[in-house]
Amino acid sequence: MKTTHATVQFAGDGFFVATTPSGHAQVLDINGERSAASSPLELLTIALGGCTAADVISILQKKREQVTSYRVEVRGERREEHPRSFRRLEVRHILRGRGISEQAVQQAVQLSTEKYCGVAATLRPTAEIVTSFEIQEEAAVE
Numbered sequence: 001m002k003t004t005h006a007t008v009q010f011a012g013d014g015f016f017v018a019t020t021p022s023g024h025a026q027v028l029d030i031n032g033e034r035s036a037a038s039s040p041l042e043l044l045t046i047a048l049g050g051c052t053a054a055d056v057i058s059i060l061q062k063k064r065e066q067v068t069s070y071r072v073e074v075r076g077e078r079r080e081e082h083p084r085s086f087r088r089l090e091v092r093h094i095l096r097g098r099g100i101s102e103q104a105v106q107q108a109v110q111l112s113t114e115k116y117c118g119v120a121a122t123l124r125p126t127a128e129i130v131t132s133f134e135i136q137e138e139a140a141v142e
Helices: 039-064 102-116 118-123
Strands: 007-013 015-019 026-028 066-078 087-100 128-137
Touching: 015 102, 026 128, 039 087, 039 102, 039 118, 087 102, 102 118, 102 128
Parallel strands: 087 128
Antiparallel strands: 007 015, 015 026, 066 087
């Protein structure tokens, strides 16, 4: 069994400094109106986006797909009642390149969401995760 260890230290005035298991510092701001740093739930959305993006680009590179630009957008809907957890997360993959196979992208997104992404697997029991993708063809260089 693999374990990890992170710490979160109160820094005053609604700020915390988190240290990841790999030793990187991350400032958190729990004052939503000030929003001087990421909130814990914002970090959860980028964790999901980063986890699935790493899987998808890795799979597409192995398939030798010509991806020149790639981004993931994550939109979350939270419940009204406390603890106001996410009830639905929409993950949109936007790829640009030359002749990218729609089937390859669909397969990569599905493998990430259902098999490889640990963040999605952690969230799935309590939040619906809906994925979509868009492929933009890049013009050939003349």
